[in-house]
Amino acid sequence: xxxxxxxxxFRRFLERHGVGKTIDRMEVRAPGLLIDTTRRKLExxxxxxxxxxxxxxxxxxxxxxxxxxxxxxxxxxxxxxSAWGPxxxxxxxxxxxxxxxxxxxxxxxxxxxxxxxxxxDSIDGYLADRSLGPDALAIERREWLERSGRxxxxxxxxxxxxxxxxxxxxxxADEILFQAKIHPARSLESLTPKVRARVFSIMKRxxxxxxxxEVDFNRLPRRWLLPNREKGHPCPRCGAALTVATIxxxxxxxxxxxxx
DNA sequence: CTAGATGTTAAGGT
DNA sequence: CACCTTAACATCTA
Numbered sequence: 301x302x303x304x305x306x307x308x309x310f311r312r313f314l315e316r317h318g319v320g321k322t323i324d325r326m327e328v329r330a331p332g333l334l335i336d337t338t339r340r341k342l343e344x345x346x347x348x349x350x351x352x353x354x355x356x357x358x359x360x361x362x363x364x365x366x367x368x369x370x371x372x373x374x375x376x377x378x379x380x381x382s383a384w385g386p387x388x389x390x391x392x393x394x395x396x397x398x399x400x401x402x403x404x405x406x407x408x409x410x411x412x413x414x415x416x417x418x419x420x421d422s423i424d425g426y427l428a429d430r431s432l433g434p435d436a437l438a439i440e441r442r443e444w445l446e447r448s449g450r451x452x453x454x455x456x457x458x459x460x461x462x463x464x465x466x467x468x469x470x471x472x473a474d475e476i477l478f479q480a481k482i483h484p485a486r487s488l489e490s491l492t493p494k495v496r497a498r499v500f501s502i503m504k505r506x507x508x509x510x511x512x513x514e515v516d517f518n519r520l521p522r523r524w525l526l527p528n529r530e531k532g533h534p535c536p537r538c539g540a541a542l543t544v545a546t547i548x549x550x551x552x553x554x555x556x557x558x559x560x
Numbered sequence: 561c562t563a564g565a566t567g568t569t570a571a572g573g574t
Numbered sequence: 575c576a577c578c579t580t581a582a583c584a585t586c587t588a
Contacts, residue, residue: 303566359567377567378585393585413584414567453577462568469566549579551564 302359302375302415304436304467305510310373310381311356314406317383318351318363321400326371330395330413335372337418345369345419346398355423357435358466362423369421376414382407436467437507444500445493455491455499456484457548468503470550471526472510476503478525483559484547529553 302310326346328339349365356362362370373379373396382391386403396408396417408417420426434443447465451458458464459473468476477484479502482491491499513519517526523536533542535555543556 306566374567377565379567411585412565412567416568451576457578460567471566546579550566 302377302379303469303472303510304356304359304507305472306515307356307359307361307375307467308437308511309514310375311354311361313381313383314351314354314361314363317381317404317406318398318400319354320351321402321404322350323347323365324399324401327397327399328395329397330410333395333410333413333416335374335416335418336420342371342417342419346371357423357427358432358462359469360427360432360466362420364423369419370423372416372418372420372426373408374416376410376412376416378412379408379410379415382409431463432466433462433464434466436465436503439465441497441500445496448488448491448496448499449493451488453487454485454548455482455488456550456552458488459503460548460550467507470552471529472506474529474553475506475525477559478554479506481558481560483556484552484554486560525553 323346326343328334328342331339334342346365349367351363352366353364354362355364359374361373363373364370383404383406384391385405391407391409393409393411394407395410395413395415398406448458451464456473456477459468459476460470474484476499480499482499509520520527525536528536528542531544534540535542535558538555538557540555540557542553545552
């Protein structure tokens with residue numbers, strides 16, 4: 301699930317189920333998922349602290365603590381958040397557990413264990429250390445034009461490169477390029493600034509819509525690619541069979557007739 | 561039983 | 575350096 305829109309939904313969930321609450325203690329269930337942090341450090345720095353705010357950058361979610369520092373959550377391929385109470389059963393695949401002083405709990409659930417988490421002293425420091433690019437929803441047109449004008453290679457590879465732009469994943473990259481009518485392997489340097497500006501607007505609209513429908517693809521317009529992203533499906537615009545290929549190392553759906 | 565899955569990253573190559 | 579491809583990670587489902 302987790303691309304930018306999913307993580308934004310998780311952020312809102314954390315806002316509702318975590319912000320304002322005090323962490324009684326933290327339980328690291330899968331130490332292998334810790335990043336730049338020992339289990340001791342995370343459990344110690346979080347205990348007794350209140351979650352003061354949330355922040356998302358690309359696919360990274362942060363729970364900022366009242367006395368400084370933040371808990372970082374990255375959802376990998378199958379991560380999600382789940383809130384539950386003392387009378388309920390703990391969600392399967394809980395890898396990190398927040399126990400709040402009011403008895404409520406929040407699970408970081410990740411079946412495949414491709415996600416990771418940790419304690420960071422500074423959110424901006426973390427983003428810089430990982431050399432993450434600007435957030436895809438926050439980036440301004442001018443900066444997009446600058447960056448995309450400097451970058452070479454396949455446009456899909458660029459959209460997926462988190463150091464170029466943070467937040468777009470495989471599914472949304474396909475949707476953006478489908479709507480922009482650009483072949484995913486098309487090189488960025490072959491696109492005029494005008495075309496790149498169109499990609500910018502489409503990208504914003506697609507990501508925002510994903511958030512608006514809470515990532516339920518059935519609520520997206522039927523003419524979009526995402527609800528039709530299945531083998532053998534016809535292109536929702538022209539009816540030609542969709543092509544499935546590996547581009548930029550990832551399974552890619554596109555319409556050869558419409559995307560050039 | 562096998563292949564493939566929304567992400568990231570190391571390794572090796574051009 | 576900037577870019578490319580491939581494989582690996584862990585686990586489940588079609």
